[in-house]
Amino acid sequence: MLALIAGTGALPGEVVDHLADRPLICAMEGFTPDSVTADVVFPLEQLGSFIAELKARGVTEICMAGAVRRPAIDPSRIDAATMPLVPVLQKALMSGDDGALRAVIGIFEEAGLAVRAAHEIAPALLPQLGCLTEAQPSEGDLTDADRAAGILRAMGSADIGQACAVSKGQALAVESIFGTDWMLQSLTQRPDAGGGVLFKAPKPDQDRRADLPTIGPGTVSSAVAAGLSGIVIEKGGVIVLQLDRVIDECNRLGLFLCVRERAS
CATH class of the missing domain: 3.40.50.20 (Rossmann fold)
Structure with missing residues (x-):
């Protein structure tokens, strides 16, 4: 039972x-x-x-x-x-x-x-590999995702955070104890022209039986408000709530959502 x-x-x-x-x-x-x-x-x-x-x-x-x-x-x-x-x-x-x-x-x-x-x-909570939306990431976005993965690896060694935002190779914000929504809210008054990637993944040595990072429709809205171009998550490491709705919201708002392999 x-x-x-x-x-x-x-x-x-x-x-x-x-x-x-x-x-x-x-x-x-x-x-x-x-x-x-x-x-x-x-x-x-x-x-x-x-x-x-x-x-x-x-x-x-x-x-x-x-x-x-x-x-x-x-x-x-x-x-x-x-x-x-x-x-x-x-x-x-x-x-x-x-x-x-x-x-x-x-x-x-x-x-x-x-x-x-x-x-x-409930394995259906984990989406399959690939870009799931009409919008596609640019080469710069993919480079930013690589940079973000490196930042999260460094954060993970200190058991801190499962998300960060990167634009043009620079960290815009990193997740703290207050969570992803708070982090994205902090970017709503950013002084630049926008762009960049929200990246989410588990900590490198995390026990994945609890506290796996999660995104949902609200994450899409928050990413738009933060001026980001899209969301990249790690395959097998991030739960997506209401996947169909998340994809629909991304398509409606022009964001990309990509599922990438775990960084080596």
Whole structure:
């Protein structure tokens, strides 16, 4: 039996829509999903008891999908089943995003639960290789994508960000803890004539079972507002929500969307 631990955003709903059978939907307290309805809500301070409940219900696999920020832990709420996990949770909360997710995945695996990626159980979330739109990238755009891939590799070594914007070989913006939308918003008042590429890819050594980068129709609108010419993503490494709508929006607004091979 599969349990989906859902965060905010559209991804949990898309995952459920792609499954033949509805999973048990769970959510961490304080992060109510907006695309699915949770059957079980648990506080992080009672993670150990939550895991025990999953196993009692016959859950053998979990999938984590959707956005969750780092919560503050209230020591007074930590129960006996969670107390042994506190050192791991404290370390996770002090780590980068990938480090934190690896720690949480390790907790579930130690409990005997298999952790599966959203794109593993719903492979249609990953688009195929190639340029998917009527607009096509120029040679300069492809060069900018190469440059952006190099920037993300450097950022990834510090466990920071999964996106950047590049124009004429120069970094316009890089993703921080505030996410891609915030990064693109920062470019709406750029002083140049526009152009450039939004590039998204996982961190080089990222555990791809959680927090895979995602784009959707809103990303297209934000890229246009940022004055960019198109979007390039890594094959097998970026989830596209509502793919048909994303392509339609790109065609309507004159953006290109390309899926390229993983940089070596």
